[in-house]
Amino acid sequence: MPDEFAVELINVAKQFDQVVAVDNVSLQIRDGEFFSLLGPSGCGKTTTLRMIGGFEMPTSGNVLIGGEIQGFKPPFQRPVNTVFQSYALFPHMTIFDNVAFGLQMKKVSKSEIKQRVNEMLELVQLSDVGRRKPNQLSGGQQQRIALARALINKPKVLLLDEPLGALDLKLRKAMQLELKALQQRVGITFIYVTHDQEEALTMSDRIAVMNQGKVLHLDTPEEIYEHPANRFVADFIGETNFMEGKVSQLNEERVFVAVDDQVPVPLLPTRDVQLGQVVTVAVRPEKLSVSAEKKREVDIPGTIDEVIYIGTDIRYIVRITEKTTLAVREQNRGGLSAQRFSIGDHIHIGWYARNASLLTE
Amino acid sequence: MNKNKRKQWRVFGLIFPSLFWLVVFFAIPLILVLAMSFGERGTYGGVIWNFNLENFARFFDFSDPLYLRIFGRTLYIAAITTLVSFLIGYPMAFWIASQPEKRRNSLLMMLMLPFWTNFLVRTYAWILILRDQGVINTIWAGHFHNAVVWLVAVLPGLPLDWLVQATSNPLPLFGTNLAIIIGLTYGWLPDMVLPCYAAIERFDGSLVEAAQDLYANRVQAFFRVIFPLTLPGVVAGSILVFIPSLGAYVTPDLLGGAKSVMIGNIIYSQFMSARDYPFGAAISFVLMALMLAGTLFYFRFTVAGQKGEPGHD
Ligand SMILES: Nc1ncnc2c1ncn2[C@@H]1O[C@H](COP(=O)(O)OP(=O)(O)OP(=O)(O)O)[C@@H](O)[C@H]1O
Ligand SMILES: [Mg+2]
Numbered sequence: 001m002p003d004e005f006a007v008e009l010i011n012v013a014k015q016f017d018q019v020v021a022v023d024n025v026s027l028q029i030r031d032g033e034f035f036s037l038l039g040p041s042g043c044g045k046t047t048t049l050r051m052i053g054g055f056e057m058p059t060s061g062n063v064l065i066g067g068e069i070q071g072f073k074p075p076f077q078r079p080v081n082t083v084f085q086s087y088a089l090f091p092h093m094t095i096f097d098n099v100a101f102g103l104q105m106k107k108v109s110k111s112e113i114k115q116r117v118n119e120m121l122e123l124v125q126l127s128d129v130g131r132r133k134p135n136q137l138s139g140g141q142q143q144r145i146a147l148a149r150a151l152i153n154k155p156k157v158l159l160l161d162e163p164l165g166a167l168d169l170k171l172r173k174a175m176q177l178e179l180k181a182l183q184q185r186v187g188i189t190f191i192y193v194t195h196d197q198e199e200a201l202t203m204s205d206r207i208a209v210m211n212q213g214k215v216l217h218l219d220t221p222e223e224i225y226e227h228p229a230n231r232f233v234a235d236f237i238g239e240t241n242f243m244e245g246k247v248s249q250l251n252e253e254r255v256f257v258a259v260d261d262q263v264p265v266p267l268l269p270t271r272d273v274q275l276g277q278v279v280t281v282a283v284r285p286e287k288l289s290v291s292a293e294k295k296r297e298v299d300i301p302g303t304i305d306e307v308i309y310i311g312t313d314i315r316y317i318v319r320i321t322e323k324t325t326l327a328v329r330e331q332n333r334g335g336l337s338a339q340r341f342s343i344g345d346h347i348h349i350g351w352y353a354r355n356a357s358l359l360t361e
Numbered sequence: 362m363n364k365n366k367r368k369q370w371r372v373f374g375l376i377f378p379s380l381f382w383l384v385v386f387f388a389i390p391l392i393l394v395l396a397m398s399f400g401e402r403g404t405y406g407g408v409i410w411n412f413n414l415e416n417f418a419r420f421f422d423f424s425d426p427l428y429l430r431i432f433g434r435t436l437y438i439a440a441i442t443t444l445v446s447f448l449i450g451y452p453m454a455f456w457i458a459s460q461p462e463k464r465r466n467s468l469l470m471m472l473m474l475p476f477w478t479n480f481l482v483r484t485y486a487w488i489l490i491l492r493d494q495g496v497i498n499t500i501w502a503g504h505f506h507n508a509v510v511w512l513v514a515v516l517p518g519l520p521l522d523w524l525v526q527a528t529s530n531p532l533p534l535f536g537t538n539l540a541i542i543i544g545l546t547y548g549w550l551p552d553m554v555l556p557c558y559a560a561i562e563r564f565d566g567s568l569v570e571a572a573q574d575l576y577a578n579r580v581q582a583f584f585r586v587i588f589p590l591t592l593p594g595v596v597a598g599s600i601l602v603f604i605p606s607l608g609a610y611v612t613p614d615l616l617g618g619a620k621s622v623m624i625g626n627i628i629y630s631q632f633m634s635a636r637d638y639p640f641g642a643a644i645s646f647v648l649m650a651l652m653l654a655g656t657l658f659y660f661r662f663t664v665a666g667q668k669g670e671p672g673h674d
Pocket of ligand 2: 045046047161
C-alpha cells in the first residue's frame with residue numbers, strides 16, 4: 001500500500017537555529033505526478049525539496065521515497081535527482097561530461113554512456129553542443145542541459161527548484177510547456193518548486209500551497225483556484241475580492257453573510273458556520289459582471305469609483321459600502337458593449353452564488 | 362583636443378611615481394646585471410666589458426657540472442618544498458574555509474602572525490630546534506634514549522637494542538637538505554595557504570551538491586569537482602612557494618651545510634667573496650629566466666582555466 005506514492009512526507013519538520021523553516025508537513029505525491037510546491041519567498045519550499053533530496057535532514061518526521069524510509073541517507077543513495085535553481089553545471093567539464101557524470105559515477109560502460117548521452121541531448125534538442133563548456137550556452141540551453149543531466153539517470157522522482165527562475169518571461173513560458181510535455185513523455189514524477197502561481201497553475205497536476213512552513217491547501221489547480229481553503233490561498237493565487245461580514249441567516253440552500261453589517265450576500269452552504277460568526281466572502285473579479293439593472297442571483301448595488309482600461313479587459317472598481325470596494329473584470333469584447341459605464345454611475349454587480357467562497361480563516 | 366592633452370598629462374602625472382620607481386630600481390639594475398653577465402672579471406674584481414659567453418659556458422659545463430649539480434639540487438629542494446607546502450597547505454586552507462565565517466578571519470590572522478617577527482629570527486629559531494643539542498635531539502637522543510636504556514635494564518629480555526643504538530646519536534637534521542626543506546616550507550607555507558583558501562572559499566558549494574546528487578560520494582566529489590576547480594589557487598600557491606625557494610639564500614645559509622649549498626648561496630659568494638660579478642650576474646640571469654618561465658606558465662594556465670568558469674547569469 002505505501003508504495004502507491006512516489007514520495008511521502010510524514011509530519012516532517014525542519015528547524016534552523018531559531019527559524020522553523022518547515023512546520024510539520026505531511027503530503028503524498030503520486031507516481032508520475034507533476035506536483036508543485038507553491039508559496040511566497042521564505043515559506044520553506046526549498047527546504048522541503050532539499051529534505052526529499054537528502055541535502056537537509058529533517059529535525060523530526062519521515063521522508064519516504066517509493067515507500068522506503070530515507071532516514072539520514074545521503075543524496076547519492078537516494079533514487080532522486082535534482083535540477084538546481086542556478087543549474088550548478090560543472091564549469092570545467094564539457095556538456096557531454098556534465099550529462100554523462102551520473103552514469104560515470106554509476107560505472108556504466110563507455111559505449112552505453114555515449115549512446116545515452118546523445119539520446120538525452122537529442123531529447124532536449126541540443127544534439128550539437130556536447131563539446132562546449134557550460135558558459136558557452138545561453139541561459140535556456142543551460143537549463144535544458146541541467147534537466148538532461150538529471151533525467152539521464154532515470155530517477156524515480158525529479159526535484160526541480162525554480163528551474164525557470166533565471167529565464168526571461170517569454171522563454172519561461174515556452175519552457176513551461178516544454179517541461180510539462182517532457183514530463184508526460186518520460187513519465188517521471190516531478191516535484192516542482194516555484195513562487196510563480198501562474199506557472200504552478202499551468203503545469204501542475206496538483207499543488208501544495210505553502211506559507212510559513214505549513215501546507216495550507218493541497219489540491220488540483222482548478223480546486224485551489226475555484227475553492228481556496230483560506231484567505232491566504234485565495235489572496236496568493238490570482239486576484240480576489242474580499243468582503244468581511246457576519247453570518248446573518250442560515251438555511252438548507254443558502255448562507256447569508258451581511259457584509260459590513262449591511263449588504264446581505266448569499267452563498268452555497270459549504271462549510272460549518274454558525275449564525276453570527278465573523279467570516280470572509282471571497283470572489284474573483286472575472287466572476288463579477290456590471291449591469292444597469294439586476295441580472296444575476298446575487299445582486300449588489302454600487303457606485304463606480306474607477307474605470308481602468310487594460311486592453312483585453314476593462315476593470316471597474318465599484319463601491320458597495322463605506323468600507324468595501326470590489327474589483328470587476330469585464331472582457332473587452334469591443335463593439336457597443338465596450339466601456340459602457342463611467343465614474344459615478346449607479347450600477348448593479350452580479351454573480352452566481354457558487355462562484356463565491358466562504359472563508360473562516 | 363586641448364582637453365585630451367591635459368588629460369594625458371594628468372594620467373602621466375599619476376603613473377609617473379610608479380614608472381620612475383620601476384625604471385630606477387628595477388629596469389636599470391636589471392639591464393646592468395644583464396650587461397655584466399656578458400663581461401669578464403677584472404684582476405682586482407672589477408668588470409671588463411668585453412662581450413663574451415664565457416660565464417654561461419662555465420655554468421653549463423657538462424664535463425665539470427659543479428654548478429649544474431647545485432642548480433639541480435636547488436630545483437629539487439624547491440620542488441620538494443612546494444610539494445610539502447601543498448600537502449600541508451591545501452588541507453589547511455580547506456579546513457579554514459569550512460569554519461564558520463567569524464572564526465575564519467582569526468585563523469587566517471593566526472597564520473600570518475609569525476610574520477610579524479623577523480625572518481632571520483624565525484630561521485634562527487629553527488637552528489635551536491634542529492641542531493644536535495636542539496629541542497628534537499634533546500628529546501630523541503636524550504630523554505627518549507635514557508628511557509629506552511632504562512627499560513632495557515629493567516626488562517633485559519626486551520628486543521630493543523636496535524632502538525638503543527638508533528637513539529644513541531642525535532638525528533642528523535641540522536645542515537641537511539631536510540633542514541632547508543623544513544625551513545623553507547615553514548617560511549612560505551602561508552603563500553600556499555592563502556591562494557588555496559581564496560580559491561576554496563570562492564568555490565560554489567552547490568556544485569558539490571550537484572555531484573552528490575549525481576551519485577558521487579565525498580571522495581569522488583572532491584577529485585572530480587572541487588579539486589579541478591580550485592586548481593588555479595594551487596598553481597598560484599605553488600608558484601609563490603617555488604620561486605622564492607629557488608632563490609633562497611638565508612635559509613640554506615643558516616640551516617644548510619656544505620653539502621646543501623643552493624644557487625642563492627653561490628650567487629652571494631660570487632658577488633661578495635669571489636668578487637666575480639660577471640659570473641654572479643650570469644647565474645642570476647639563468648635563475649631569473651627559470652622564474653620567468655614558471656610565471657608565464659602560471660598565466661597561461663589561469664587564462665586557459667578561466668575559459669571554463671561559469672558565465673554570469
Ligand atoms: N541553512 C539555513 N540556515 C538558517 N536558516 C535557513 C537555512 N535555509 C533556510 N533557512 C530559513 O528557512 C526559511 C525557509 O527557507 P527556504 O529556502 O526553504 O524558503 P523558500 O520557500 O525556498 O524561499 P524562496 O522562494 O525565497 O527560495 C527561511 O526563513 C530561511 O531564512
Ligand atoms: Mg527557494
